[in-house]
Ligand code: ADP
């Protein structure tokens with residue numbers, strides 16, 4: 339693998355809550371290279387968004403990075419002063435969130451909102467930025483793009499709004515795009531269109547893409563590498579093809595069994611992973627997955643399994659059951 343563009347090293351994030359401190363992210367290490375798509379997968383609450391928000395110092399006040407580094411272009415983003423992280427946001431690293439309506443301003447036209455970051459970061463004339471906004475909307479396949487610059491967000495469908503968000507994210511040709519459940523609110527067909535588009539555009543810019551999703555089914559087609567998170571930790575990481583061919587963590591296997599297959603027998607219920615998702619305020623000793631794991635044995639109840647290489651490009655955090 340070439341030198342990573344972004345490398346998260348042993349990141350831990352804590353939140354102050356009414357019930358005391360919780361550790362939402364616990365020693366996560368991840369990296370992504372130019373042109374590569376890394377998917378982060380896991381049930382809701384596993385720490386995916388908190389990891390992503392940490393990259394751009396977007397955690398809310400209750401949260402703080404308590405350990406670790408996030409290296410990007412030779413600097414540690416964790417300790418970067420606010421005015422410098424602002425220059426990186428949008429220009430070098432862009433984020434796309436799940437609900438585009440809340441990220442778009444309802445009272446400003448689409449054209450104005452797409453043109454503004456270009457105008458700000460690129461220091462171009464307003465007219466040039468506005469024209470470029472039209473081109474960007476064309477690139478994300480919005481019909482009659484230039485006419486629609488004068489429309490307001492509510493005049494766009496959910497899928498079209500997410501296209502606008504992608505256009506905005508790509509406006510400054512960022513080196514890294516972080517898409518946090520970008521298609522979760524959309525129907526399946528639109529979901530596939532948006533992800534195809536995101537993948538094509540990032541490839542053409544040779545940008546890196548971090549794609550966050552709770553749906554392991556989604557990532558098969560789009561990711562080069564997959565990191566599976568559970569209770570704030572990476573429990574398995576591998577190339578997408580290895581992960582699908584031979585998942586090696588019981589939690590990943592469980593996720594895999596709950597993916598609906600197109601040719602599946604009608605009337606047969608999907609398997610779900612038994613037990614409750616982890617409660618970060620009350621984690622068991624040892625492996626956090628042990629209450630739900632069909633294979634747990636003594637070691638699993640006393641020690642947290644470290645993430646270890648099992649082959650050249652496959653890691654897992656499990657004491658084994660084979
Ligand atoms: P997901 O994997 O679904 O994106 P998150 O990263 O958003 O999960 O959240 C992980 C955990 O971090 C949550 O289950 C919650 O316990 C905690 N957390 C996230 N945001 C906050 C917050 N603003 N205040 C307190 N706790 C938070």
Ligand code: MG
Pocket residue numbers: 386387388518519
């Ligand atoms: Mg999330």
